[in-house]
Amino acid sequence: MIRPMALLSLILLASTAAEEMPPAVATFSIVAADPTTGEIGVAVQSRFLAVGAVVPWAKAGVGAIATQAWANTTYGPRGLELLSRGKSPKEVLAALTGEDEGREQRQVGIVNSTGESIAFTGANCMAFAGALHGKNYSVQGNILAGRGVVEAMAKSFEESSGSTKELAQRLIDALQAGQDAGGDRRGMQSAALLVVRKDAGYSAFNDRYRDLRVDDHEQPIKELQRLYELHKKLFPSPEATKPDSGPTPDRGRRDTDDCSAPAGIKPNGSAP
Numbered sequence: 001m002i003r004p005m006a007l008l009s010l011i012l013l014a015s016t017a018a019e020e021m022p023p024a025v026a027t028f029s030i031v032a033a034d035p036t037t038g039e040i041g042v043a044v045q046s047r048f049l050a051v052g053a054v055v056p057w058a059k060a061g062v063g064a065i066a067t068q069a070w071a072n073t074t075y076g077p078r079g080l081e082l083l084s085r086g087k088s089p090k091e092v093l094a095a096l097t098g099e100d101e102g103r104e105q106r107q108v109g110i111v112n113s114t115g116e117s118i119a120f121t122g123a124n125c126m127a128f129a130g131a132l133h134g135k136n137y138s139v140q141g142n143i144l145a146g147r148g149v150v151e152a153m154a155k156s157f158e159e160s161s162g163s164t165k166e167l168a169q170r171l172i173d174a175l176q177a178g179q180d181a182g183g184d185r186r187g188m189q190s191a192a193l194l195v196v197r198k199d200a201g202y203s204a205f206n207d208r209y210r211d212l213r214v215d216d217h218e219q220p221i222k223e224l225q226r227l228y229e230l231h232k233k234l235f236p237s238p239e240a241t242k243p244d245s246g247p248t249p250d251r252g253r254r255d256t257d258d259c260s261a262p263a264g265i266k267p268n269g270s271a272p
Helices: 004-020 075-084 089-098 148-159 167-180 220-234
Strands: 027-034 039-046 056-059 063-069 106-112 117-121 130-134 137-141 190-196 208-214
Touching: 027 063, 027 106, 027 148, 027 167, 039 056, 039 063, 039 167, 039 220, 056 075, 056 190, 063 075, 063 137, 075 089, 075 106, 089 106, 089 117, 106 130, 106 137, 117 130, 117 137, 130 148, 137 148, 137 167, 148 167, 167 190, 167 220, 190 220, 208 220
Parallel strands: none
Antiparallel strands: 027 039, 027 137, 039 190, 056 063, 063 106, 106 117, 130 137, 190 208
8 A cells, every 4th residue: 555655656747747838839730832932831820829939940942840749859850951952741740750769758840842741640749630632742740630630721721722812821721621520629829820931031142931930829820811911011922021022012911901010010011
């Protein structure tokens, strides 16, 4: 029989261990590439504060990675480095998970610049957890309402192939499709979008074409859509991010009907 004091000690030890573990980044995400434009990106939604600080990683001309569940954030930079050396997504996944003793608590999706993709869901990820991957994309999620979430995301992305939409919009559409199918069964809190394209960042000093985050919001995907539409007014195309592009008449203008924004936008939208 376990004595009361011994039992109390075991409870305290378990409680301390639980407190030391970071919260799981339980979420759903999509990594995707558009080989036609060279754009590569990640979009993610979660019942987790500031998910954009953990999950999305991407590098122009290389690939994109989403690392989640009990996320190992080294998967992002290490995975991109391996992709940049010419390793396939399958080889990168094997290298990342093979060295990780906690791999059964991880979930990751990988796509390279040519559209090869792969995903991994550890056996100890909380249900429902799963993924689907195909040409140019991978969708993955855990603590979901069901498999229908990733199926809806994959369907949305596949059906938008060949459309005139930017990759960023296709990614947000996939998130919304996942949410409409039930999403994260704990609810919503944050979302993020990262799309990279060579020299498409601000003033062409970097490759971050669309880099938007909603850290804490009741409707994070809808808010992400609003921010994307506002960003498109500032930078309607990759060429508009370059210093010699000049402001357009609508650039930076607040539209109170469908794209209202907090005060602070510069009149010409061209400089922070």
